[in-house]
Amino acid sequence: MAKKKEVTVEERLRALYDLQLIDSRIDEIRNVRGELPLEVRDLEDEVAGLNIRLEKLVANLEVIDNDIAGKKNLIEESKALIKKYAEQQKNVRNNREYNSLTKEIEFQELEIQLAEKHIKEFKAQIEQKKQVIADTKERLKERESHLKHKKGELDAILAETEKEEEALIQKSNDYKEQIEDRLVAAYTRIRNNVKNGLAVVPIERGASGGSFFTIPPQVQVEIASRKKVITDEHSGRILVDPVLAEEQKAKMEKLFSKI
Secondary structure: OOOOOOOOHHHHHHHHHHHHHHHHHHHHHHHHHOOHHHHHHHHHHHHHHHHHHHHHHHHHHHHHHHHHHHHHHHHHHHHHHHHHHHHHHOOOOOHHHHHHHHHHHHHHHHHHHHHHHHHHHHHHHHHHHHHHHHHHHHHHHHHHHHHHHHHHHHHHHHHHHHHHHHHHHHHHHHHHHHOOHHHHHHHHHHHHHOOOOOOEEEEEOOEEOOOOOEOOHHHHHHHHHOOOOEEOOOOOOEEEOHHHHHHHHHHHHHHHHHO
8 A cells, every 4th residue: 555645734634624524515415315315215115015915915815716716616516415415315225324315415505504604704804805905005006106206306316416426425535545544533533423524623713613612722823833633622623723724615615616
């Protein structure tokens, strides 16, 4: 890995503040998108779940239809047996054979009654599942419409910002390459620990930007001298003087306008 060239403290501070401005711009772009990517992902998951549910419901209907067909076949078989046993009763030789055939007929009649009861229950299940399918289809239609709308919003924002974001991420990485590793690590740690992502802030009206704790005059002079990297004792943020901040803001605004 190529050794980073020796730079002055002022150059380090300028590079760090430039990096902060770039990363803050990336944060702004991502804030514009807000929760949209998560909303789209959740809606996609919900739509997929509803489609799977519909498939299962339709498959269940097919199973019930097959069960009904099976019961109808059983009824026809029982009717055929009843007819057969009734014919046999005409040719019996004794009461024992007659009574035996009568029991068989009664058994088949009970089988028919039970099968008809099951068919009735199956048909009730079909009606219930058809209602659930109708409700699920309605829900799916509404969710798909909502997803289409949210995707449209996200695609429009991405079309406007994706290219800029990619370019800025590359710039951010380029600037990190120019700054010594320990400072990049400190910068990243501070950014991750503060709510607004501001790791490098200028002094504003005698206070640290972002935390608003007053900076003693002597410390302000040291910061303005740009001889060493100074952090805010309250927030841990790296501090730069207002003049340097304005100069780098003007420089970065030109850069942003070209991206």
